[in-house]
Amino acid sequence: GAGVSQSPSNKVTEKGKDVELRCDPISGHTALYWYRQSLGQGLEFLIYFQGNSAPDKSGLPSDRFSAERTGGSVSTLTIQRTQQEDSAVYLCASSSGRINYGYTFGSGTRLTVV
Amino acid sequence: GENVEQHPSTLSVQEGDSAVIKCTYSDSASNYFPWYKQELGKGPQLIIDIRSNVGEKKDQRIAVTLNKTAKHFSLHITETQPEDSAVYFCAAMGGGADGLTFGKGTHLIIQP
Numbered sequence: 001g002a003g004v005s006q007s008p009s010n011k012v013t014e015k016g017k018d019v020e021l022r023c024d025p026i027s028g029h030t031a032l033y034w035y036r037q038s039l040g041q042g043l044e045f046l047i048y049f050q051g052n053s054a055p056d057k058s059g060l061p062s063d064r065f066s067a068e069r070t071g072g073s074v075s076t077l078t079i080q081r082t083q084q085e086d087s088a089v090y091l092c093a094s095s096s097g098r099i100n101y102g103y104t105f106g107s108g109t110r111l112t113v114v
Numbered sequence: 115g116e117n118v119e120q121h122p123s124t125l126s127v128q129e130g131d132s133a134v135i136k137c138t139y140s141d142s143a144s145n146y147f148p149w150y151k152q153e154l155g156k157g158p159q160l161i162i163d164i165r166s167n168v169g170e171k172k173d174q175r176i177a178v179t180l181n182k183t184a185k186h187f188s189l190h191i192t193e194t195q196p197e198d199s200a201v202y203f204c205a206a207m208g209g210g211a212d213g214l215t216f217g218k219g220t221h222l223i224i225q226p
Contacts, residue, residue: 042218102148105157
């Protein structure tokens with residue numbers, strides 16, 4: 001596609017429910033990243049996929065968070081048993097995977113846990 | 115790993131004046147330094163980047179400078195306009211397979 005697409009753009013969920021956030025990267029981009037941005041804060045790295053390699057999960061804050069990337073394209077970030085502190089904007093980015101090239105970000109999913 | 119410090123966290127300037135945002139990095143092997151602009155309700159957008167083989171790059175009212183010896187780089191915006199109001203993030207990419215490490219962001223406010 002022309003850009004990185006994320007859905008839904010907004011999600012309100014009840015505490016304890018599971019949520020799935022979707023990211024559709026730019027076609028041909030081999031690298032895909034998930035970041036979390038709390039209100040007024042910077043970008044917190046969550047997870048990184050590069051081609052068919054095992055993902056770098058070092059940024060996931062707890063075992064309630066998981067992500068997968070099917071067929072090297074679309075990625076889904078799942079948060080189980082959501083907590084109020086999970087409320088944030090979840091940003092996805094993709095890149096060509098080559099060293100020294102920047103990321104293209106999606107518009108994010110604003111998650112609110114009530 | 116890489117560590118990026120960004121200052122100031124908030125910057126308020128009069129419309130028409132210049133704005134400068136500074137970042138330092140820790141990994142001397144880092145060789146790619148992009149800047150992102152994030153407007154309210156949107157994802158960050160790449161506005162300019164610089165690689166380690168150059169010291170300065172300009173694009174209209176925006177310029178970035180890099181001092182590899184001191185391990186710092188800066189974003190300069192001249193003749194600021196209201197639409198420049200946003201949060202700006204610097205980032206650095208190491209020489210290996212690591213991804214970008216971001217600064218904590220600068221909220222730039224352009225006063226009319």
